[in-house]
Amino acid sequence: xxxxxxxxxxxxxxxxxxxxxxxxxxxxxxxxxxxxxxxxxxxxxxxxxxxxxxxxxxxxxxxxxxxxxxxxxxxxxxxxxxxxxxxxxxxxxxxxxxxxxxxxxxxxxxxxxxxxxxxxxxxxxxxxxxxxxxxxxxxxxxxxxxxxxxxxxxxxxxxxxxxxxxxxxxxxxxxxxxxxxxxxxxxxxxxxxxxxxxxxxxxxxxxxxxxxxxxxxxxxxxxxxxxxxxxxxxxxxxxxxxxx
Numbered sequence: 001x002x003x004x005x006x007x008x009x010x011x012x013x014x015x016x017x018x019x020x021x022x023x024x025x026x027x028x029x030x031x032x033x034x035x036x037x038x039x040x041x042x043x044x045x046x047x048x049x050x051x052x053x054x055x056x057x058x059x060x061x062x063x064x065x066x067x068x069x070x071x072x073x074x075x076x077x078x079x080x081x082x083x084x085x086x087x088x089x090x091x092x093x094x095x096x097x098x099x100x101x102x103x104x105x106x107x108x109x110x111x112x113x114x115x116x117x118x119x120x121x122x123x124x125x126x127x128x129x130x131x132x133x134x135x136x137x138x139x140x141x142x143x144x145x146x147x148x149x150x151x152x153x154x155x156x157x158x159x160x161x162x163x164x165x166x167x168x169x170x171x172x173x174x175x176x177x178x179x180x181x182x183x184x185x186x187x188x189x190x191x192x193x194x195x196x197x198x199x200x201x202x203x204x205x206x207x208x209x210x211x212x213x214x215x216x217x218x219x220x221x222x223x224x225x226x227x228x229x230x231x232x233x234x235x236x237x238x239x240x241x242x243x244x
Contacts, residue, residue, distance in 0.1 A: 010070065012054040012081055014089060015116055019058030022084030024051040030076040030094045039071045090115055107133040155179070155186040201240070208240035 012023030027036045027050050040046045048070065052060040060070075080091040105111030110121030110133055119136035131141045131150075141148040153159030153171030158181050161169030167184035180188040189196040202210035214235050220228035236242045 010052075010060045012058040012060070012089070015114065019054070019056075020083055020089065021054060021056045021058060023054040023058060023089065024082045024084070024086070025054070025060055026051040026080040026082070027070070027072065028078040028080065030078050032078065036072055036075065036077060040069055042071055044071060044073065088115075107131065107138040108136040155181040156184040210241075211239050214238065 010025070012020040012025065014020055026033075027038050028034055029036055035050045037044075038048045038050055038052075040048050052070070055061050077095045078091065078093045079095050081089045083089060104125070105113075105121075105123030107123065107125075108119050110119070110123040112123075113119070113121030120134045121132075123131055123133060125131050125138070125141065129141055129143045131138050133139060138150045141150060149159045151159040152173075153161075153169075154173075155171065156167055158167070158169035158171040158179075160171075161167065168182045169180075171179050171181060173179050173186070173189070176191055178190040179186055180190075185199050187197070187199045189198055197210070201208040201212075217228060217231045217235065218224075233242070237244045
C-alpha cells in the first residue's frame with residue numbers, strides 16, 4: 001500500500017522561515033543513505049527524482065513543474081533536507097506515514113528540536129505525557145489530567161509570569177501553598193490554613209476594607225464606654241469598614 005507525506009505541498013524553509021531555492025530533499029531507507037524510490041502518484045507508476053530539488057520559492061516540483069505529492073511503498077524513511085551546497089538544514093529518521101512518530105527523547109535531547117538549538121524542544125518523559133524543554137531543562141509538562149510547571153519559582157522570579165513583567169505572577173513557596181507576587185513582592189499566600197494578605201490591604205472597589213491588625217482595645221469599665229466606643233469606631237474607619 002502506497003504512503004504519502006501528510007502535507008500535499010512541501011516547501012524548503014530555513015530557520016528564519018525563508019524559502020531555500022535549490023534545496024535538496026533526500027529520501028532514504030531509515031538509518032541509511034540508501035535511496036528509496038518515490039513517485040508522484042498513489043499507483044507508484046510515475047517516478048520522481050531523488051533527491052527532489054526545490055524551485056525558486058522552495059517548493060519541490062516534478063518533471064512537469066507542478067508541486068510534487070510524494071508517494072512511496074510505505075516503509076519507514078530517513079529524510080534529509082540540505083541547501084544547494086549540501087549543508088544540512090534538518091533531517092528526520094524513522095519517518096512513517098500517518099501521525100508523526102518519534103523516540104521519546106529527553107529534556108537535554110528532545111525528540112523534536114531545532115537545528116541551531118538542539119537542547120530546546122519537545123519530548124515525552126513517560127506514557128501519556130508531553131513536555132517542553134529549554135536549554136536542556138524541562139519547563140512544562142502536560143498529562144491527560146494536568147498541566148504542570150516544572151519550577152516552583154520565587155516572589156522575584158515566579159514560575160508563571162508575563163513576558164513584559166517577569167517578576168509578577170504566581171509561584172509556590174513550599175508544599176501545599178499557592179502564592180501571588182507583584183513587582184517581585186509576595187502579596188498573597190494561599191494554603192489550607194487560609195488566605196494570607198502579605199503586602200498591602202484588601203480593597204473593594206478601590207476602597208480599603210481590611211488592613212493590618214491593630215493593637216487590642218481594652219474592655220469598657222465604669223465611665224469609659226464613650227472612649228471604648230470611639231476607639232472601636234476609629235479602628236473600623238482605619239480598616240475601611242466604615243467611612244470617615
